[in-house]
Amino acid sequence: MLNELDQKKLFHPTNSENQRQLYPFLENLPGGGLIWIVFWLEILTFALFFLVFAWIGRTDRTVFIEGQKLLHPLLATLNTVVLLTGSWWVARAVFLARSPEKISAWLYATGLSGFLFILIKSWEYTQIFKQGISLSSSIFWFFYLFLTLLHLAHVALGGVIFIWLGWKSSSERLQTETLEAAAIYWHMVDIIWLILFPLIYFTR
């Protein structure tokens, strides 16, 4: 005989149970379905911009090569290390959240890595703007500033989210799905940069 709870589950499955019955491959997806919709929307949008950037780079080679000479690839490499380190810290926080260990320090560290990225990038922007470059200087600079500022806005949002989660986790236990969703967002920001970094700074 089914007890009352089992009967409710059988005849009124919850949204996530419904989701699992309809889409079994989603069963174990970290962070839940919503963050993956965000993930794909963001990735598809940036992918389109990357392809347009590479396509225009074929036709305006001289403008692109001259523009790239003014960039700071070493700073971009340092920023990649910062983002990858943040990704490692948040992955560690997700892992530790499954035990009774405190994770707030790891979440704060991830948020701060985002702000360090912004600091380094701001210094690079300052060097570029000092040379009188703006969005309208050339097609290369339009794409460089548009893509990197769009990415920077995502880093800033991630930084705020992780500082807030760090503060929240010091007083209460975070829901696994919330933490995993935030982690997926951070890794997405990292992945976008991993393509942006060689595409803008190194490929010619």
Add this chain to the structure above:
Amino acid sequence: MNFTHRESSLNLQVVWGVLLPLTLGSYLFAEKMNSVSTVNAIVLLLALVKIWMILSEFMELRRRSSGILVFTFGFFLVMVTSLILLRLN
């Protein structure tokens, strides 16, 4: 509690330890190498390797949802290949 999904946090440290030299390697390779086509292909392929490691280990897709891992990585493979082709001389 779901410890079976991850052998230990040491894995994460190892992955991070591999990602850093790959990143520095991209920089050094691009700075030293003269062949534009080779640089374009290698730095983008190194990015693809790093993306695989993040999807598989940091995002836990290898253990949590291998179907989504294959699909997502397949997408990045197509995208990076297209970028390499567009950047070829």
